[in-house]
Amino acid sequence: IADRYADDLTLIDSLQTRRDITAISLDQEQQILWVASRNLVTQYNNSGNRLKQLRQRSRVRDIAVDTETGELWVSTRKRLQRYNRSGSETLSVRIQGLLHLAPTREGAVWAVNRRELLLVDRAGNITLQTRPFDGQYYDRIDKLIADTPDASSLSGAVDTAWVATRNTIRRVDTNGTLLQQLQIERRPIGAHPDCVIEDVALFRQDVEDDEEPPVITLTSPLDNSVTDSATIDVVGSCLLYTSPSPRDLSTSR
Numbered sequence: 539i540a541d542r543y544a545d546d547l548t549l550i551d552s553l554q555t556r557r558d559i560t561a562i563s564l565d566q567e568q569q570i571l572w573v574a575s576r577n578l579v580t581q582y583n584n585s586g587n588r589l590k591q592l593r594q595r596s597r598v599r600d601i602a603v604d605t606e607t608g609e610l611w612v613s614t615r616k617r618l619q620r621y622n623r624s625g626s627e628t629l630s631v632r633i634q635g636l637l638h639l640a641p642t643r644e645g646a647v648w649a650v651n652r653r654e655l656l657l658v659d660r661a662g663n664i665t666l667q668t669r670p671f672d673g674q675y676y677d678r679i680d681k682l683i684a685d686t687p688d689a690s691s692l693s694g695a696v697d698t699a700w701v702a703t704r705n706t707i708r709r710v711d712t713n714g715t716l717l718q719q720l721q722i723e724r725r726p727i728g729a730h731p732d733c734v735i736e737d738v739a740l741f742r743q744d745v746e747d748d749e750e751p752p753v754i755t756l757t758s759p760l761d762n763s764v765t766d767s768a769t770i771d772v773v774g775s776c777l778l779y780t781s782p783s784p785r786d787l788s789t790s791r
Contacts, residue, residue: 563603563610568623572610574598579612581625590625602639602647605686611639611647618649618658631662640684642697650679655701657712668714676704685709 561574569584579592579601596615603610609628612619613636620629635651642648645660657666671677681702698711705722 560598561601563601565603565608565610565623566605567608570608570623572601572603574601574612577614579610579621592621592625594619599637600639602641604641604645604647606641606643607645611641613637613639613649618647618662629660629662631658633658633664638679638682640682640699641686642684643686644697646697648682648684648699650682650701652678655679655682655699655710655714657699666712666714668710670701670708670710670714670716671703671706674703674706678703680704681707 559573559575563572564570565572570589571582573580573582575598577594577597579594579598581589581591583589592612594612594614595617599613599615601610601612608623610621610623612621613633616632616634618629618631618633618636619627621627633649633656636649636656637652638650640648642657646665647658649656649658653669653671655666655668655670656664659665669677671679679701681700683700685698685700687696696711698709698717700707700709702708707720708716709718711717
């Protein structure tokens with residue numbers, strides 16, 4: 539089931555499929571929703587009507603719409619493919635094991651397998667292949683987000699990618715250079731035993747050089763607790779902090 543909600547969390551639409559949904563991606567300009575389920579990628583319009591289906595040879599791992607062109611990137615067990623809005627294939631290259639996709643502003647796509655971050659250009663060439671967490675005890679990449687700033691509003695803006703393991707998030711540029719690091723720090727007393735990164739999202743806030751970077755605190759409620767207010771008892775917490783520049787990557791706060 540794929541649900542769509544309004545800003546006030548009112549349910550607007552609900553799509554049901556007979557297969558398990560593995561990924562969804564939205565073409566915001568055309569209000570077209572792509573849904574991946576097993577070896578099928580289905581296109582729906584804003585009214586929830588099915589427009590077309592793209593059948594793949596193996597299970598679909600991830601899909602992602604390029605917001606600039608409206609084209610759809612699809613990763614399966616052995617291939618990376620791209621389709622236009624009409625559902626015609628415009629690219630198919632053999633790259634195995636891609637788990638997550640994130641298009642860039644330049645028509646390329648970031649992709650990750652278990653431990654590697656790749657940048658694949660529009661022609662299907664791999665222009666970057668690096669292990670951002672090489673040497674760490676846990677180096678599997680669990681999450682990927684493309685940071686694609688608006689070139690018209692940011693001078694010298696470049697595409698970068700955020701990748702996450704269980705307790706570390708790193709930002710890498712198109713040359714593979716480490717730019718920033720965010721760390722989940724387990725507190726020695728009362729720390730939650732399952733303090734790991736489950737998901738990541740990107741928000742933007744400008745910080746001057748002489749300002750402290752924003753700090754986000756993640757807290758966990760008492761197991762089986764019930765409350766009818768916004769205040770709950772906390773038995774453990776995780777602190778997420780960010781280094782604002784490469785020179786601070788080794789600094790502990």
